[in-house]
Amino acid sequence: MAIDEYFIVIDDVWEVRTWEAIELALVGNNGSKVITTTQMLMLPKHLVRLSRADQKFLDNHPDDISEKILKKCAGIPLAIITMASLLAGKPECEWSMVYNSIGFHTTDNRETEDTMTILSFSYYDLPPHLRTCLLYLSTYPEDYFIEKDSLIWKWIAEGFIDGKQGTRLFELGERYFNDLINRSLIQPVESKWNGRVDSCRVHDMVLDLMRKLSSIENFIAILGDNVEGAPAPSSVRRLANQNRIAEHVNSETMVTRMPKVRSYTAFKCFIDSQDQFLRFKLLRVLDIVYCSFEKGCHLEHLGDLLHLRYLRIRFNASSLELPIQLGNLKLLQTLDVQGTLPASIVHLTELLRLCAHEKVPDGIGKLVSLEELIILNGCSDKPKRFFKELASLRELRVLQFATYDGADESMHGDFVESLSNLQKIQHIGVYGSAWHTDTAMWEAAGFVLPRPLHYLGWQAIRLSKLPSCINPTRLPNLAHLELFVITMDEQDLELLALLPALCYLNLTTESTVTASNINSSDRSFFQKLRYFETDAMVQFEQPDEEDTSVSLHIWNGEDAMPFVSRKSNDSRKVVPSGVMPNLEVLVFNLPLRALKGNYSDYCGNIGLEYLASLRELRGWIVCEDMPVVERRMQRPSQPSHVSYAALAALRDACNVHPTFCMLRSY
Incomplete structure (x- = not known):
């Protein structure tokens, strides 16, 4: 290619010889770039730039054994990452022994085989409890996002996690999960904005290896498309059905030929028999994920599965009414169901996790072992009793529910009293219709938030002012905050800004607030915040063009504007970049009527250039109070169209940003 520079994207390269043919046409011009997507493992080493940290780890040990190990990794990211993780916990004097223990190959397909060998060695290097947990991941389909919490609760139900005195089983399971991440055997998936790992994925090669080992060790049998090597039916103890289109085997046949099944999982299958999976009498885990049920399918036999520890039913249909026999499952630890719960569930005293799509029955306070209570639609038909009963659930880590009829003053008092008992709570979410709350009354009743809290979703609770317990000293772990505070001042905003772990903030207030003279050089103002949403208009302003301090204005659109019209910022000598770094x-929000047509002056200079990491601006254009004639849609080329003028001003603000900032408007 006789071109000075080029940038080429090549999609879906499957074979080495294909790449070699392409490479002949690529002249090594300085500055040229080539990006390719592939399932191949045998990419030329000079193309791989994905594992620099792990490769650097090996490069920093410049003896012969490091060079040999890097050579055998052949530039393959998965091999480099896995090998680096394997060696990181071993003294250097053992590296030669590790290298010699791994039987590398000399065949034409040696890169693939060597990578599989490295993975296999990493697997056998695990302690026994982690091997078992890793093998269990072969239950899941390829490219599946595995929910961390559900996976850990399944490990617990299977008996893979041995409890230690003073340590909760779930916390121990989290350690196992994190250990597999640290060894690069599973890939963490972070929640988008709060930085917490809430799921994982398994590399295709790791999954292939786990499936082979599971088959050899008779650990799991997998039924489904593109799955081979299921063991003899009579020896099956864990069964996973991943066939999305075929009907299941007749239940009588399954029961007769597979009497030892202890775990049954179905992903996106069609359940065609009324009691198909309900007659495995030894089941400890029953996980039905987004399956379709044949019309008339009933679940009465659930009550006969007396060994059941884990029950999850999520399906593609309207809610089922779950049978009263559910109360017979005295060993049940996890109940995660999409359906109407029977009153008998309050007798499940071993229950640790309850996730319900519908309201829970009265008596929830009897489930004193509960660590997680999640109710997606409502809370109870008797919410006052529900709030009182929460006080008995002292082991709760996660509490999430919705109210659709609000809450009266006495219910507020019950809720505050119950919260004071939940000293282990880490996640609180209250949604639905609004509660109007007198913060002073709550604090007089003893309201305080526990120190371990990392998630607080309280958009439904309209606080009269910011509670004193929401401060950086009291809540050092708070990463996610959704808050409605009617009256705020500068001190309140500064307290929120100093929360050391805060990554996500959705703030609604009826006040206009300004945080003045923020010292951007110490980077302490919302230092970890990645997502900020408010129902007000926001502007960042540099009062002194020669100073590094910045002011943040949050304007409700009704009070006097806290900022002035600014034609241009070109005269500034310093552009601070440490605010919300x-x-x-x-x-x-962008209140059109309140801006009185000065869109370019106010919207075009909102100070986005001070936000060094900003990637996306979302502007909600509010025009409810505009006269109908002014709101009428016209061609964008017409400058009199107010929405277009505001949008153009926001686009100008994005253009000022030193890096790319995308605009979304609504």
């Missing part, structure tokens, strides 16, 4: 997304 990690903010990636900013969402705010």
Whole structure:
């Protein structure tokens, strides 16, 4: 290619010889770039730039054995990452022994085989409890996002996690999960904005290896498309059905030929028999994920599965009414169901996790072992009793529910009293219709939030002012905050800004607030915040063009404007960049009527250039109070169209940003 520079994207290269043919046409011009997507493992080493940290780890040990190990990794990211993780926990004097223990190959397909060998060695290097947990991941389909919490609760139900005195089983399971991440055997998937790992994925090669080992060790049998090597039916103890289109085997045949099944999982299958999976009498785990049920399918036999520890039923249909016999499952630890719960569930005293799509029955306070209570639609037909009963659930880590009829003053008092008992709570979410709350009354009743809290979703609770317990000293772990505070001042905003772990903030207030003279050089103002949303208009302003301090204005659109019209910022000598240094997304409202047509002056200079990491601006254009004639849609080329003028001003603001900032408007 006789071109000075080029940039080429090549999609879906499957064979080495294909790449070699392409490579002949690529002249090594300085500055040229080639990006390719592939399932291949045998990419030329000079193309791989994905594992620099792990390769650097090996490069920093420049003896012969490091060079040999890097050579055998052949530039394959998965091999480098896995090998680096394997060696990181071993003294250097053992590296030669590790290298010699791995039987590398000399065949034409040696890169693939060597990578599989490295993975296999890493697997056998695990302690026994981690091997078992890793093998269990072969239950899941390829490219599946595995929910961390559900996986850990299944490990617990299977008996893979041995409890230690003073340590909760779930916390121990989290350690196992994190250990597999640290060894690069599973890939963490972070929640988008709060930085917490809430799921994982398994590399295709790791999954292939786990499936082979599971088959050899008779650990799991997998039924489904593109799956081979299921063991003899009579020896099956764990069964996973991943066939999305075929009907299941007749239940009588399954029971007769597979009497030892202890775990049954179905992903996106069609359940064609009324009691198909309900007659495996030794089941400890029953996981039905987004399956379709034949019309008339009933679940009465659930009550006969007396060994059941884990029950999850999520399906593609309207809710089922779950049978009263559910109360017979005295060993049940996890109940995660999409359906109407019977009153008998309050007798499941071993229950640790309850996730319900519908309201829970009265008596929830009897489930004193509960660590997680999640109710997606409502809470109870008798919410006052529900709030009182929460006080008995002292082991709760996660509490999430919705109310659709609000809450009266006495219910507020019950809720505050119950919260004072939940000293282990880490996640609280209250959604639905609004509660109007007198913060002073709550605090007089003893309201306080526990120190371990990392998630607080309280958009439904309209606080009269910011509670004193929401401060950086009291809540050092708070990473996710959704808050409605009617009256705020500068001190309140500064307290929120100093929360050391805060990554996500959705703030609604009826006040206009300004944080003045923020010292951007110490980077302490919302230092970890990645997502900020508010129902007000936001502007960042540099009062002194020669100073590094910045002011943040949050304007409700009704009070006097806290900022002035600014034609241009070109005269500034210093552009501070330490305010919200990690903010990636900013969402705010744009009150058209209150701006009185000065869109370019106010919207075009909102100070996005101070947000060094900003990637996306979302502007909600509010025009409810505009006269109908002014709101009428016209061609964008017409400058009199107010929405277009505001949008153009926001686009100008994005253009000022030193890096790329995308605009989304609504």
